[in-house]
Structure formats: structure tokens, C-alpha cells
Amino acid sequence: MDHIKELENKSIYIIREAYSRFRNIALLWSIGKDSTAMLWIARKAFFGKIPFPVVHIDTGYKFREIYSFRDKYSKEWDLDLSISRNEKAIKSGMGPDKEKLECCNALKTEALKMTINEYKYQALLLAIRRDEHGIRAKERYFSPRNADFKWNYKNQPAELWNLYKSKIEAEKHFRIHPMLHWTEIDIWRYVQKENIPTVDLYFAQQGKRFRSIGCETCCSPVPSKANTMKKIIKELEITDISERSGRAQDKEDAYTMQKLRSLGYM
């Protein structure tokens, strides 16, 4: 079995394991390449029809292209799409002009909390990857969160082989990370192999492209001429710029990501 096929099979196993254990789960879709690849794999795992909701945490500040992509493919793939927004914070003026940590926390983490509380999801599938960020590299595949959504990174449970933790106290929930073992280049090789639709922002226009997408206000493009999947893969084989270099929330201080994640950020 080739490497990409192996990665895909491992992800299918994890997604099916999550559904088998909990049933009441949801998949978090940011419309970026990683969660779109995860969505693609989930469709394979369930033979075309994902049997649980797909949640988009909408800050209201996402790129236009993200919204149109979401609306097009949620219909085409027959998704049970659920859009979650922290309307209260948006109305009260929370936005990217405030401190990044505060804004991400209110518009993403808090919106996520509201959704979990409303639907009582026992587990959420998230497409974070170890090679994206050193803090994400410390994650487990099945990561328990307490009632306050806190991540106890100083005392994570043991996780052996593919015998993932399946039982937690009723008030807690799981973050499940089926894409943890994929790298950025693996994702693009998979996108190319399977011809998975991705948002146009990833492809270079006028000498620039986005390596990682989120809110329009907090993402900057990197210089690039890669306007096809093949060229993106070529670029990634030699680049020495990190994937999230254009993401403002990682930059404020060395531990912003740790703080955000310990509070429940993705």
C-alpha cells in the first residue's frame, strides 16, 4: 500500500471509530484544504453520505471565496451543514481590530462552545495536523476536554497504537483528530491524486498565494508562482517558509497558540 493510501486508511479507521463509539458527533469544516480532505475521507468512510452534521464556525470575517465554496459543495456532497456564529460577540463589536487572542477566542472558540452545548456533541472531528504547529504536534488522536473545554496538555492520557481512549465522564467531550499524521505536502498530494476541490485562494495569482486560510483580516499570502496543484507540490518540496507564516494569531507571542489551544481553540 502506498504512503498516501496508508494515511487515508488510518484516517478512515479513526473516523469510523469515533462514530462507532459516540454516534452523536460532528465534523468541523473550516473549508480549508485539511478539513476538506477530512470531509472527503469521511464521505469514503460512510460510502458517500456522512451520517452526522458538518459544522462551519463562521466568524463573519472569512474570505468571500470560502462562503461560496461552502455553499456550492455542501449541496453537491449532500452535507448536513450547521453554521455556528457567536452573534452576540459580533454585534458587540468584537473583531480583528481587537487583540488577536481575544478575537479568536470569542469568534471561534466561544462559537464552538455554544454549538457543543446546544447539540451536546460527544465528539468533534477536527483536521489539525502535527506538522502545522509545535503545539498541535503534542496532541492525541482522541483528546478529552473538560466541561469548560480546557485542554489539560500537562497531563494527557496515554494513547497506545490504535487503541484510542473511548470512555470519558459524561460532562466531558472528545476532540478527535483524524488528520494528525498528515503533512502539508501529503494533503496536496492527496488533493491532486483524488482531484478534491479546494478554494481558489491556495493557487497563486499575481505572484502570491495563501498557504493557510481563515479570516480574511488575519491571513496574508506568501510570494509564490504555484498556480496548479503540481506546482504547489513542487514548491512545498523546496520551501523554507512555514505553512502558518501568514497567520496572525500565531505571531503575537511565542505562546499565543498554546494559550488559545488550552482554552479550547482548534
Add this chain to the structure above:
Amino acid sequence: MFRKKKKETLNIVTIGHVDHGKSTLIGRLLLDTGSLPKEKMSEINRISRELGKDAELAFITDQLKEEREKNITIDTTQIFFNSRKRNYVIIDAPGHVEFLKNMITGASQARAAVLLVDAKEGIQEQTKRHAYLIKMLGIENSIILCNKMDSVNYDHDLFEKLKNDLLYFFKDLNISPLSVIPVSAKEGDNITENSRKMPWYTGPSFLKALDSIRTLSDDSIKPLRFAVQDKYFIDGKSIIAGKVISGTITEGGKTVVYPSLAQTAIKQIKVFEEDDRKSASDGENIGLILDESISVERGDFLLDKQVDRQTSFLTDIFWMSKKPMCVDSAYILRCATQEVQCKPVKINKRINSSTLEVIEENAKELHLNEAGEIIFQTDKPIIMENFDYIEELGRFVIEQDYNLLGAGIKKHS
């Protein structure tokens, strides 16, 4: 047709006593193979400066604030790098005894291990325990690095003595390391290239030794073991979802359900958007349609040939809980998708996992960080294989309530 040879990926874990240089080694390897993004190194330099330190290579993997301030690794992490020969996933594992569960978490994902020993300090408690654990976890390939050779003036005699001590200990464990290499991770000696500071060493550099590791395993020609994971009802049909752990499953082929031992045939193999799929082999997660009259549940297995039902297993286990394991107490045993009640009926040996000394024979309890040879009795038949034959069916965990307490490997009985 010309085809570019695909590179394989190898997962390796760095192990050893606290402060013997595991995280630094990884940092050095990434730096010297050009695997670090530019801004990463400037971030490391900046944070090291802020903490009043020289550029600390360990910070590449030690990402938590607590880890950097205290200069320890708390939790395991994984990082990716490529050599010319293959792709690597390096798993950094903490050396402190209180973080053993994190070390085991990391090591359970590895196919090869790199054991670091501080040349000055020599063999320490976790050196031995980690060596024991990788043996127990079934990791066959290992490389030993005698690190911090710079702190002992690259002394040849000291290296030879340490090497002999290590090989003596490894012989006891029945491990034969591929190489024992004198290195300085901090200075970069013998890491990616042979160092001029140790002209007396003529063996391979660390990177060369890594590249020479060979991994061969072909589970497709082994007997069929299909683990049932779940059942879905789609378009009025019941689809059995599961994983081919070993062997090959073929449409139309006969199969035996374990443990009911009912016989049936595979009506159809289901893979999304591959309507004409006729077979699937080890590692594939697929769907199956069987005869409706056959009852199959999660935890059942489909086999190519009938096997005896088993409820008693001789195992080696490692105990990770403060609460001791007690003979005849009830626990949950999980192996692949199987999950059953079990009890340890006999603790043949209680072993100190660092000194390997047998503490007690025919014991009643097994304590935190001890290893044991144990006979388990399960309340329902399950299928297990020897670890060196079908890995995924040779390993298991022991749980109680919400917690994982121990992990083990089935032994040849």
C-alpha cells in the same frame, strides 16, 4: 515506463534517561538536514535569548512554555524530516519517570528506536527502563548513541567501555542494536557526517545508520483477519464496516465468523466509488455485505479458516497505574476492535522494569512501572496472535472505568 521510486516513511522514537539529549538530537538532525523553516530558527534563537540561554535546539520539539522554562520534555511530539533515502517521522519521548505514559504513547507509534546515553553519566534508570519498554512494545530495530562526547574530550577508551556495558545489558534483553555511535548532538559530531574529532571511530554516522534500517513485513500473505468495527444501514442494506488486519478478502469467498464460528460467504466488497472492487488486503478499511441471516457485531472477526476459540492468554505487560493490578480483579481488555471483561488469573513474575530483576514469582499484585508475565482469562472468546506474527492482534491494553492502566503483548505459550 519510467517511474519515480516512492520513498517509504519510517517512524523512529528517541528514548533514554532525562537530560541525555533526546530533544537536542532531534533539533540537530533537523538543522543539519536543512529541514527547518527559516523563521523557526530565528524564533528559537529569540526565545533562547529571552530565557538567557544559548540557542537551544531542544526548543524545536519542546514547544510548551513549561517545557522551555524547565528544560524538560513533558509530552511526546512528532516531527517530520527527509533524508535522501526515505521520509522520517521522529517521535520525541520524555525521559522523566513521571511522564512514562507519554513516552509509551510515543514509542507505540514507532518502528525503530534511538537510545541516547550521556557519555559522562553512563547507563541510568530510564536508560534501562526505556530499553526494556521498546523490547516489550516489539520494536526490533535500535541504534544506540553515546551522546555528549564533547564533554569527555571525545575519549575513545571511555566510549569503548560504555559501549561494552551497553551491549552487555542489551544482550540480557535479547536486543542486538544495529550500531553504537559516539556523538555530540550539541556540536553535531557524527550526526549527519563523520566527525574529524573522533578519527578513531570508523562506523557510520547516525543518519547513515538510520538510512540502513530495513523494515520488511508482508501481512497480505498471512491468514485473513478482518476486524468488524461497525454496521451501517445504507439504502436498505446492512454494510459491515471494518479493517483487513491481515490476509486478503475476496468477493464470493467463504468466511468463518469468530467467535460464533458461523460460516458464510462474502457477497460484496464495498469501497466508495469503486463499484467493481473484488478484493481487499491488509491495511484496508472497507465495507462488506454478507448474507442477512448471519449475525455480526463490532469486535467479531471474519477469518478464512476456522480457529479454536481462545479465552486464556500468556502475556507480558507493563503497568502504568498507581493503583496496583490485583489477581482475580475484573478489568477490560481491548485488542483491535475487541473489548471484553478479563481477569489476571496468575502473575507468574513481577519484574522491576529498570533492573529487569524478578521481584517476586507467583505474585498477587503488580505495581506502578513494573512489568509482569501474566495469564489473562477473558469472559468471552477473543482472537489474539503472537505479536511477531500479526502485530495488531498481538498487542492489547488493560482499562478500568475511564482509564488505561496497562499495556501488553501476547507471548508464545
